Amino acid sequence: MVVAAEVAHAQIYVRDGDEIPSSSVDVSQYDPLTPVPPDYSSTPFTDTCTLTISSGPGGHGCISFLREKYIANGPPNGGDGGTGGNVYIQAVRGETSLHKIARRGTLKAGRGRNGQGSLRGGVRGEDVVLHVPVGTVVREIWRKDPLEDDARLGGGKGYGQDLRDDDPEAEGTDQTRKWRRDKWLLYPGTLPKSFTSADFPALPRPRKNNLVATCPPAPLRLDLSAPMSTPQILAAGAMGGLGNPHFVTKSITKPKYATKGEESTRIHLQLELKLLADVGLVGLPNAGKSTLLRALTNSRTRVGSWAFTTLAPSVGTVVLDSFRGRPGAAGSAAGMAEGARRNGRTHFTIADIPGLVPDAHLDRGLGLGFLRHVERAGVLAFVIDLSAADPVEGVKGLWREVGMFEQLREQERFNGSAEGLLAENLVADENIMVEFKPFESSISPGMDPEPAHHQKAFEEHEHGYDAPPANIPTLPPLQFPAITIKPWFVVATKADLPETQEAFATLRTYLEQINSGKEAHPSSKAGKDVWNGDVRAVPVCAMRKEGVEGVLEVMGGLLPPM
Numbered sequence: 098m099v100v101a102a103e104v105a106h107a108q109i110y111v112r113d114g115d116e117i118p119s120s121s122v123d124v125s126q127y128d129p130l131t132p133v134p135p136d137y138s139s140t141p142f143t144d145t146c147t148l149t150i151s152s153g154p155g156g157h158g159c160i161s162f163l164r165e166k167y168i169a170n171g172p173p174n175g176g177d178g179g180t181g182g183n184v185y186i187q188a189v190r191g192e193t194s195l196h197k198i199a200r201r202g203t204l205k206a207g208r209g210r211n212g213q214g215s216l217r218g219g220v221r222g223e224d225v226v227l228h229v230p231v232g233t234v235v236r237e238i239w240r241k242d243p244l245e246d247d248a249r250l251g252g253g254k255g256y257g258q259d260l261r262d263d264d265p266e267a268e269g270t271d272q273t274r275k276w277r278r279d280k281w282l283l284y285p286g287t288l289p290k291s292f293t294s295a296d297f298p299a300l301p302r303p304r305k306n307n308l309v310a311t312c313p314p315a316p317l318r319l320d321l322s323a324p325m326s327t328p329q330i331l332a333a334g335a336m337g338g339l340g341n342p343h344f345v346t347k348s349i350t351k352p353k354y355a356t357k358g359e360e361s362t363r364i365h366l367q368l369e370l371k372l373l374a375d376v377g378l379v380g381l382p383n384a385g386k387s388t389l390l391r392a393l394t395n396s397r398t399r400v401g402s403w404a405f406t407t408l409a410p411s412v413g414t415v416v417l418d419s420f421r422g423r424p425g426a427a428g429s430a431a432g433m434a435e436g437a438r439r440n441g442r443t444h445f446t447i448a449d450i451p452g453l454v455p456d457a458h459l460d461r462g463l464g465l466g467f468l469r470h471v472e473r474a475g476v477l478a479f480v481i482d483l484s485a486a487d488p489v490e491g492v493k494g495l496w497r498e499v500g501m502f503e504q505l506r507e508q509e510r511f512n513g514s515a516e517g518l519l520a521e522n523l524v525a526d527e528n529i530m531v532e533f534k535p536f537e538s539s540i541s542p543g544m545d546p547e548p549a550h551h552q553k554a555f556e557e558h559e560h561g562y563d564a565p566p567a568n569i570p571t572l573p574p575l576q577f578p579a580i581t582i583k584p585w586f587v588v589a590t591k592a593d594l595p596e597t598q599e600a601f602a603t604l605r606t607y608l609e610q611i612n613s614g615k616e617a618h619p620s621s622k623a624g625k626d627v628w629n630g631d632v633r634a635v636p637v638c639a640m641r642k643e644g645v646e647g648v649l650e651v652m653g654g655l656l657p658p659m
């Protein structure tokens with residue numbers, strides 16, 4: 098049983114077996130900024146994932162003959178198969194994580210339905226749209242396009258060149274092997290051997306969906322950095338097969354065959370979030386980042402008085418209009434009006450990232466994984482705990498980690514390219530080597546009993562296109578703009594605690610000296626490599642939600658225009 102108690106805009110859920118029964122929650126004492134454990138919500142978060150998309154396969158053509166009163170044995174009237182569904186992608190606001198997509202694994206569009214008698218064409222397959230967060234980078238790892246594969250395996254002629262056309266050597270041999278059994282549909286009860294070359298037509302040319310022309314060229318690489326008003330097609334549905342009326346000739350007036358629908362295209366994609374949120378909160382563990390996020394947004398991220406309470410990024414949204422029932426937003430509307438008016442935003446997102454410890458760049462603490470998120474935020478808010486040690490050292494320490502991380506990234510990029518070259522050389526060497534195959538058939542290439550491309554296509558048809566290709570390429574890491582040129586400011590929290598006034602004064606003096614050029618930039622870079630705006634410090638008490646409007650105002654001013 099689940100008991101729910103409505104307390105000051107927040108719902109508290111107490112499960113059976115929990116220590117705190119609903120009657121023990123004192124409603125008058127409840128404060129969302131120092132929450133009781135049942136108020137925590139853990140938001141699942143994933144910033145990179147892989148996904149296989151598959152367009153819909155085409156429906157089969159139909160073999161049917163007109164049958165009416167007084168027409169017992171009429172002309173063929175089988176309809177064509179329907180086209181398969183398409184796969185689209187659309188970047189939308191409101192999505193902040195790829196976890197839903199990561200869980201899916203495969204995304205398939207609907208299959209086209211088979212054609213039917215009386216010349217009824219099959220119904221089109223259903224389209225699917227993949228909704229991703231704004232700031233997603235989509236890259237193709239491998240693709241299986243049956244039409245392209247056929248064209249490649251058949252020596253670039255396409256499978257329309259049935260063996261009867263392109264293989265003069267097969268003349269006079271067993272004729273039944275000349276048609277591609279994986280491409281044809283036969284009338285029920287008909288034995289394949291009854292189809293001799295004399296009454297079996299050449300396979301029609303492969304047909305491509307017109308929408309293929311609007312698909313982005315392979316290999317896919319999309320940088321979806323803005324919300325999209327219309328979806329973009331990724332894979333067009335495969336064409337349906339042809340019904341038996343297509344194969345009527347002078348000599349064969351009642352063809353007992355139709356073609357099957359085309360196989361679907363499959364593309365294996367890697368999705369990666371390039372932009373985590375508009376603002377990233379960077380700070381030492383226990384500095385009060387999560388409390389600040391709760392004060393600014395409706396986030397229900399976990400808060401605790403120990404280090405590493407937050408283990409995965411969580412994103413909150415600040416809404417800048419006065420919706421009723423959103424206390425965080427309503428209070429902020431006045432303070433934000435100025436900044437928002439300037440850059441025309443109605444809302445923005447803030448990411449709470451796990452705390453950075455000294456030597457995080459050496460993978461200490463929660464390490465590099467979370468430094469990675471720092472470079473994905475547009476604006477950096479350094480959260481400094483005024484009650485802790487020297488706040489100036491705090492700012493310098495955080496910048497040191499961020500700066501060192503950036504150096505590592507540059508090295509990694511350089512090494513990565515060197516490794517890439519090495520791998521290419523290895524592949525080139527492998528191509529030269531001759532593979533030893535002890536059980537190879539003794540038939541010489543000229544006497545090939547079943548051409549390889551027929552055999553392969555047949556096997557793939559039988560077993561499906563599930564197996565990934567043998568050599569899967571590795572993608573290079575994404576390129577990001579330098580962290581040091583991002584706008585930044587300092588949020589000095591826990592300003593309610595005693596003896597924090599002097600600490601804040603020293604912090605402000607230090608930042609003023611940076612602004613006037615008397616102090617070096619804490620990242621040890623200078624000139625064009627660093628952001629040259631005025632760095633500000635905002636004192637807040639997040640726990641009592643005091644001074645948070647000032648934080649929103651500074652954020653609003655630093656964000657780039659929409």
Ligand SMILES: Nc1nc2c(ncn2[C@@H]2O[C@H](COP(=O)(O)OP(=O)(O)OP(=O)(O)O)[C@@H](O)[C@H]2O)c(=O)[nH]1
Nearest residue numbers: 383384385386387388401402405406407452639640
């Ligand atoms: N007095 C006071 N305490 C605060 C304030 N903000 C946060 N705290 C307390 O500081 C402790 C840590 O807060 P968190 O928000 O969990 O800190 P964090 O930076 O998210 O910590 P990690 O997730 O571990 O990195 C909690 O006990 C909060 O109640 C504040 O403004 N004033």
Ligand SMILES: [Mg+2]
Nearest residue numbers: 386387406407
């Ligand atoms: Mg936290």
